Every structure is written in structure tokens, then in C-alpha cells.
Amino acid sequence: MADQKSQAALFQVYLRLRPPPTNQQIATERFLSVEEPANDDELPTHITLNPPNDNRRRAVEKFAFTTVFEEEATQLNLFHGTGVLPLVEGVLGPQGGDGRDGLLATLGVTGSGKSHTILGSRTQRGLTQLALDVLFRSISNQMLDPNTTTSLHATVAASDPSEAQVMSAQMFLDTMYGDPSAASRASSRAPTPMVGESYPPPTPRKNFLQRPSQLPQVPDISNVLVDVDPNAEYAILISMYEVYNDRIFDLLTPASPNKSTKEFRRRPLLFKPTEQSPDRKVVAGLRKIICGTMKEALMVLEAGLHERRVAGTGSNSVSSRSHGFFCVEVKKRRRSRMPGQWGGSALTIVDLAGSERARDAKTQGATLQEAGKINESLMYLGQCLQMQSDLGSTTKPNLVPFRQCKLTELLFSNSFPPTSQQSVPSTPSHSYHSHHPHPSSHRTQPQKAIMIVTADPLGDFNATSQILRYSALAREITVPRIPSVTSTILAQSTASHYFSPRAGGRMSPSETERETMEIAALEIARMSEEIDGLRHELSKSESARMELEAHLESFQDRAVEIEAEVREECYMEMEKKMQSELQRWKIVWESERERGEAHLDKKMEIYTRSIDAVDEESENKENEFDLEAENDRLRREVEMLRRDIQSRSPSKRMPLRESRAYSGRDSRVCGESERGMESVGREMERLRMSGESVLKGGQPIMSSPTKKVRKLTARKWDLMDEREIL
Ligand SMILES: Nc1ncnc2c1ncn2[C@@H]1O[C@H](COP(=O)(O)OP(=O)(O)OP(=O)(O)O)[C@@H](O)[C@H]1O
Numbered sequence: 028m029a030d031q032k033s034q035a036a037l038f039q040v041y042l043r044l045r046p047p048p049t050n051q052q053i054a055t056e057r058f059l060s061v062e063e064p065a066n067d068d069e070l071p072t073h074i075t076l077n078p079p080n081d082n083r084r085r086a087v088e089k090f091a092f093t094t095v096f097e098e099e100a101t102q103l104n105l106f107h108g109t110g111v112l113p114l115v116e117g118v119l120g121p122q123g124g125d126g127r128d129g130l131l132a133t134l135g136v137t138g139s140g141k142s143h144t145i146l147g148s149r150t151q152r153g154l155t156q157l158a159l160d161v162l163f164r165s166i167s168n169q170m171l172d173p174n175t176t177t178s179l180h181a182t183v184a185a186s187d188p189s190e191a192q193v194m195s196a197q198m199f200l201d202t203m204y205g206d207p208s209a210a211s212r213a214s215s216r217a218p219t220p221m222v223g224e225s226y227p228p229p230t231p232r233k234n235f236l237q238r239p240s241q242l243p244q245v246p247d248i249s250n251v252l253v254d255v256d257p258n259a260e261y262a263i264l265i266s267m268y269e270v271y272n273d274r275i276f277d278l279l280t281p282a283s284p285n286k287s288t289k290e291f292r293r294r295p296l297l298f299k300p301t302e303q304s305p306d307r308k309v310v311a312g313l314r315k316i317i318c319g320t321m322k323e324a325l326m327v328l329e330a331g332l333h334e335r336r337v338a339g340t341g342s343n344s345v346s347s348r349s350h351g352f353f354c355v356e357v358k359k360r361r362r363s364r365m366p367g368q369w370g371g372s373a374l375t376i377v378d379l380a381g382s383e384r385a386r387d388a389k390t391q392g393a394t395l396q397e398a399g400k401i402n403e404s405l406m407y408l409g410q411c412l413q414m415q416s417d418l419g420s421t422t423k424p425n426l427v428p429f430r431q432c433k434l435t436e437l438l439f440s441n442s443f444p445p446t447s448q449q450s451v452p453s454t455p456s457h458s459y460h461s462h463h464p465h466p467s468s469h470r471t472q473p474q475k476a477i478m479i480v481t482a483d484p485l486g487d488f489n490a491t492s493q494i495l496r497y498s499a500l501a502r503e504i505t506v507p508r509i510p511s512v513t514s515t516i517l518a519q520s521t522a523s524h525y526f527s528p529r530a531g532g533r534m535s536p537s538e539t540e541r542e543t544m545e546i547a548a549l550e551i552a553r554m555s556e557e558i559d560g561l562r563h564e565l566s567k568s569e570s571a572r573m574e575l576e577a578h579l580e581s582f583q584d585r586a587v588e589i590e591a592e593v594r595e596e597c598y599m600e601m602e603k604k605m606q607s608e609l610q611r612w613k614i615v616w617e618s619e620r621e622r623g624e625a626h627l628d629k630k631m632e633i634y635t636r637s638i639d640a641v642d643e644e645s646e647n648k649e650n651e652f653d654l655e656a657e658n659d660r661l662r663r664e665v666e667m668l669r670r671d672i673q674s675r676s677p678s679k680r681m682p683l684r685e686s687r688a689y690s691g692r693d694s695r696v697c698g699e700s701e702r703g704m705e706s707v708g709r710e711m712e713r714l715r716m717s718g719e720s721v722l723k724g725g726q727p728i729m730s731s732p733t734k735k736v737r738k739l740t741a742r743k744w745d746l747m748d749e750r751e752i753l
Pocket residue numbers: 044045046135136137138139140141142143144148346347381481
């Protein structure tokens with residue numbers, strides 16, 4: 028049935044059955060049986076799901092897979108039987124060119140053995156470790172050592188199309204696990220950047236993770252190698268992320284506290300085309316770690332798994348509520364003195380979340396949003412798988428509805444060969460392929476994908492059947508029939524018809540009876556068929572209703588999410604605006620303050636000047652008073668001198684016009700003396716004015732006319748001519 032289809036499918040889907048726990052009593056019945064393969068040397072490909080014997084009459088379903096691994100299958104059986112080796116080899120591109128992207132995914136109900144298969148246990152290695160082992164050993168002679176190759180970091184970072192933060196393993200591991208060689212040093216020491224690392228080292232964790240003491244070595248595959256490109260040199264980049272609620276989060280960048288709310292939040296990343304990758308979507312902004320050894324790669328994996336657990340717990344979730352991605356990017360370039368740009372492809376290992384029944388999720392208290400998102404993404408995954416296997420063709424991406432959610436976009440974006448336009452490299456002259464003899468091999472091969480579905484035949488029937496429905500390459504449904512009354516009647520009537528003797532042309536009463544019975548039986552058979560058909564219709568519409576309900580729930584959740592996002596955006600925008608407004612206001616306030624100060628300074632200057640002017644005026648007034656007083660004093664002195672002259676002997680007396688003038692006997696003389704007095708007054712006024720002008724000119728007050736007048740001694744006065752005095 029599905030054999031041809033599975034050959035053409037983009038995914039090879041394997042089923043692994045989990046063995047029962049060794050130390051537990053088995054209480055439940057096995058609901059799953061494996062069909063024997065046609066040939067003894069082949070592995071089984073089909074299983075039948077037998078519903079439990081409850082009151083509900085359910086269909087028996089038969090599922091087809093590429094191969095079914097039964098309970099006794101070992102890790103090594105899986106490693107060799109699922110095509111992990113060709114997957115790794117394809118990524119290394121032994122024939123030259125970029126190689127072929129590989130995808131290894133696990134899907135299953137919680138506890139069905141996904142982690143055991145993909146990551147192993149304490150004692151056994153999983154497919155991831157085995158794939159890394161064979162990969163690192165195969166390229167060991169051609170891999171560049173990140174610790175000694177100075178240009179490695181810079182060239183790899185420059186060629187990365189995903190706006191990634193490329194970091195050395197040493198730096199990353201020191202921030203996550205602490206520096207083992209520096210136990211005595213302060214634990215908060217920032218790690219030393221490697222040569223070529225241009226960005227500041229990340230803040231070390233407060234609580235370092237515990238370095239795994241010993242990693243499991245079994246199963247041993249030291250004799251297994253894959254072919255590599257002999258003309259290439261390689262570098263390995265590891266990144267990890269998860270899809271939670273349809274959003275992508277980096278697992279190698281721990282959550283950082285929000286500036287305003289102080290809450291630890293993870294920044295969702297975008298799956299988009301970038302400047303360097305315009306025709307191919309990539310997860311942009313991831314942290315990528317250059318690993319030189321397998322041990323470093325495993326330590327990075329451990330750190331990422333820890334982050335997934337911590338982030339899951341923080342958001343009230345458990346690990347299986349997100350789809351985890353572990354990416355091993357194999358960078359390769361031509362080995363030469365003048366190597367070209369880095370090219371390469373990636374091996375992506377995905378741990379898909381198990382589906383949840385919405386009803387169970389509610390009763391178990393898990394958020395409906397998570398359950399809805401997981402169910403929705405798995406439903407889209409199932410649709411894609413179904414579509415691609417139905418089409419039997421890998422060249423029609425438009426017919427596979429993989430753009431409906433992040434999970435299917437991430438899983439299927441590289442599943443289709445690029446269009447003729449896309450296959451032309453954008454910078455052919457610099458790329459690895461330009462130097463290569465087969466440039467046409469660039470990205471012409473779509474990714475090779477393997478899905479391993481794990482199931483516990485003794486586990487939850489409903490959850491397992493849902494997972495199998497989503498993942499199987501093909502499905503057949505058989506509706507079982509209860510041995511019906513119709514068939515019994517018909518059997519009886521047929522038997523009696525053959526063996527009862529017929530008499531003449533007339534029908535005996537028993538014949539009429541039998542005929543009636545036959546008609547009734549036919550009618551019952553028809554109705555029974557109809558009921559079966561209706562039941563089938565009902566079960567179909569019921570599952571459609573459930574899907575629609577899941578849809579509705581997820582749309583509602585999306586609406587809530589969008590609302591929260593919009594609110595957050597508005598808040599951020601508002602805050603930004605407030606900040607810029609505050610900044611603007613501060614500038615305005617500062618300039619206003621400066622202007623006010625300048626204004627005040629000016630006012631003060633004017634005020635000081637006016638005070639000086641008032642002082643000057645009052646001083647002038649004082650001088651005037653002084654002069655008036657001096658004037659009076661001089662007048663008195665003149666009077667005294669006159670009297671003195673008058674009282675002297677007549678021989679000594681000199682004829683003085685003033686004395687006459689002052690005696691008032693001769694009016695002419697008197698008039699003259701008055702004019703003389705006036706001229707004395709004018710002289711005094713002139714002296715005052717010149718004193719003023721001297722003062723105004725800033726000369727010391729000592730040189731004032733008043734002082735000059737004062738300097739005239741009595742002797743001088745005596746010797747002076749009277750005219751001179753007047
Ligand atoms: N093939 C196997 N052989 C032996 N033990 C197994 C096998 N598969 C699973 N187990 C055991 O079953 C238990 C559950 O398996 P595991 O943790 O791998 O389940 P899971 O599907 O990854 O669950 P979850 O989704 O919760 O992580 C583990 O103890 C594991 O060791």
C-alpha cells in the first residue's frame with residue numbers, strides 16, 4: 028500500500044516501540060501489534076492499532092512506516108537502520124559543493140522514548156551523540172582548530188547569512204560552566220575573548236552549570252566513518268532553539284531581565300530571509316558556537332537542554348511542551364592558500380513535542396494555549412506529511428501547506444529544490460562553488476529528512492493513536508462489524524431455500540413466510556449498512572470538529588497573544604516617546620534657565636550701576652554743601668579781615684574800596700563792593716564746578732578747589748593784593 032508512497036516521501040518515517048519497564052508489573056493490555064514482513068530478511072513496516080475493549084465501538088487502524096523497530100531494537104540498530112550515516116555524509120558533501128541539509132526528528136507521547144532515542148541515557152549514547160561522533164572523527168584531519176586559526180572566527184562570522192552572534196566554544200562554555208582552570212580566580216571574571224572575536228563577552232551566569240563528569244561511550248562506533256570532501260576544510264557551528272507557542276527562542280542565549288518590569292524575558296527570533304540570504308529563510312539572530320571537538324559540542328548541547336528545561340519550568344511548562352532544535356552547521360570551503368568563502372549545510376536534530384488532548388490538558392491544569400499550539404502545529408505537520416506522501420512528488424512546495432505555522436516552516440522550508448531563480452548563487456565569484464568543478468550542485472538537492480516516531484504499546488491509547496495518525500506515511504481504517512441479525516437470518520433463509528422441497532406452483536405458507544423474512548433481512552442489511560456509513564461519517568465529522576475546536580482555541584490564543592504583543596508594543600512606544608519628550612523638555616528647561624540667569628545678571632548690572640550713580644549724586648550734593656559752608660566761612664573771614672583792617676592804625680591802613688563798600692557810605696563804592704562780592708561768589712562757583720569736574724574725572728578729592736582755598740594761609744592773605752583776593 029504505502030511502499031511506493033514512502034519511497035517518494037520527503038520524510039522517511041520510522042516507528043520505534045518502547046520496551047516495557049523491566050521492574051514493573053504490566054497491568055494494561057498491549058494495543059499495538061506489528062505485522063509480519065513479507066520476507067524474513069526484511070524489517071516490518073506495518074502495525075495495527077487495536078482499540079481497547081470498552082463500550083465505544085472504534086475502528087481498527089492500520090499504519091504504514093518506512094520501518095518499524097520493535098521493542099528489542101538497540102540504539103545501534105536505530106543508528107544503522109534509519110539512515111543517520113547517509114544523512115551525516117550528505118551534510119559533509121563528499122562529492123563537493125555545499126552538501127545536503129539533513130533533518131532528524133523524533134515525535135512521540137511523553138515517556139515513549141524520544142529522549143532515549145535521540146539523546147540517549149546515562150549509560151547509552153543517543154543518535155545525536157553517535158552522529159556527532161562520526162561527523163567529528165570523519166573530518167578530524169580537515170577541520171580547522173578554532174583555538175589556533177586566527178581568521179576562523181572572523182571569516183565564519185562574515186559568511187554567516189543569519190545575523191548570528193558567532194562565539195568560540197571556550198568563551199561560551201566559560202560563561203555557562205565557569206572556567207575549570209581558574210577555580211581560584213574570581214568567579215565573575217569575564218571570559219577572555221578569542222582571537223577575532225569583536226563583540227564584548229557575555230555576562231557569566233550567576234550559578235554555573237555542573238560540567239558533566241563523564242559522557243557515555245556505548246555503543247561504540249569508532250570503526251565507523253563517512254566519506255568527506257578531500258578538497259575541503261571544515262568548521263563546525265552549533266546552535267539551539269525551541270519553538271514554543273509558535274515563537275522561536277534561542278536556547279544558547281539565556282533570558283535577560285526586562286528594564287522596566289525586571290522580569291526575565293526571552294526575545295523571540297524571526298524566521299526570515301536576510302540580506303545575505305534573500306531567497307532562503309533563516310532563523311535570524313541566533314547565538315552560534317564554533318566547536319573544535321565533539322566534547323565541546325556535547326557541552327553546548329547540555330547547556331541548551333538545561334536552558335530548555337529552565338525556560339520550560341519558568342513558563343509553567345515542561346520540556347515536551349516545546350519543539351526543540353539542535354543545529355550542527357558544517358561550514359566548508361576549498362582547501363587552498365587562498366580559500367574561498369565558507370559554504371556548507373546543516374544537520375538539524377529536532378525533538379518534537381507530543382500532542383495533548385485538549386480535554387486532558389484542561390483537567391491537568393496545563394495552559395490551553397500550549398496544548399492548542401502543540402496540537403495545531405502537529406496537525407499542520409500531519410497535513411504536510413500526508414500531502415507530500417499523497418503527491419508522491421518533492422517538487423511542488425506550493426501544494427504542501429508548510430507555511431501555516433513556525434514548526435512546519437522550519438521543518439519543510441528546505442525540503443523542496445529551489446526554483447531556477449533561487450538556485451543561482453547571489454555571489455558566485457566568491458563562493459566555494461565558484462572554485463569547484465560542479466557548481467551546478469549548489470543547493471539543487473532538497474534536504475534529506477528522517478522522522479523517528481516513538482510509541483509505547485502499553486501506554487496511552489488515545490495519545491498514541493493521535494501521534495500515529497499525524498505521522499504515519501499511510502493509514503487504513505477498517506470498521507469492524509458485529510455478527511448481525513441480518514446475516515444470521517439470511518444464512519438461515521438461504522439454507523432453508525436450498526434444502527426445503529418445493530410443491531407445485533403454489534407457495535406454501537412457509538415459503539411466503541420465508542420470502543417475507545428475506546425481504547426483512549435485506550432491509551435490515553441495507554439499514555445496517557446505512558448505519559455503518561453514518562457512524563463513519565459521524566466519527567469523521569467528530570474528528571473534524573475536534574480539529575476545528577483546536578483551531579479555534581489556537582486562534583483565540585493567538586488573538587490574546589497579539590493583544591498582549593500590541594499592548595507591549597504600545598507601552599514600549601509610549602515609553603520611548605515619553606523619554607524623548609523628557610529629553611526635549613530638559614533641553615528647553617536648560618536653555619530657559621540660562622536665559623533667565625543672563626537676564627538676572629543684566630538686571631543686577633543695571634541695578635549696581637544705578638546704585639553707583641545715586642552714590643555719586645549724593646557725593647556731589649555733599650561737596651556742594653561743603654562748598655557752601657566754605658563760602659560762608661570765607662565770607663566770615665573776609666568780614667573779619669575787613670574788621671581787622673578797620674581796626675588797624677590809619678598810617679598802616681591802606682585805602683580799601685571794600686571797606687567803603689561795606690560801610691555803605693558811598694553808594695557807588697557800595698555797588699562796586701557788591702559786584703566784588705558777586706565776583707567772589709562766581710569765583711567760588713567756578714571753583715566748585717571745577718572741583719566737580721575734577722571729581723567726575725576721577726581725580727582725588729585732595730585737589731578740589733575747596734582744599735585750594737583752604738591752603739591760603741593768613742600770611743599769604745595779608746601779603747596779597749586785595750584785588751587778587753576778590
Ligand atoms: N528503547 C528503550 N529501551 C530502554 N529504555 C527505554 C527505551 N525507551 C525509553 N526508555 C526508558 O523510558 C523512560 C522514558 O523515556 P524518555 O525519557 O526517553 O521518554 P520521552 O518520550 O523523551 O519523554 P519526555 O517527552 O517526557 O521527555 C526512560 O527511563 C528511558 O530510559
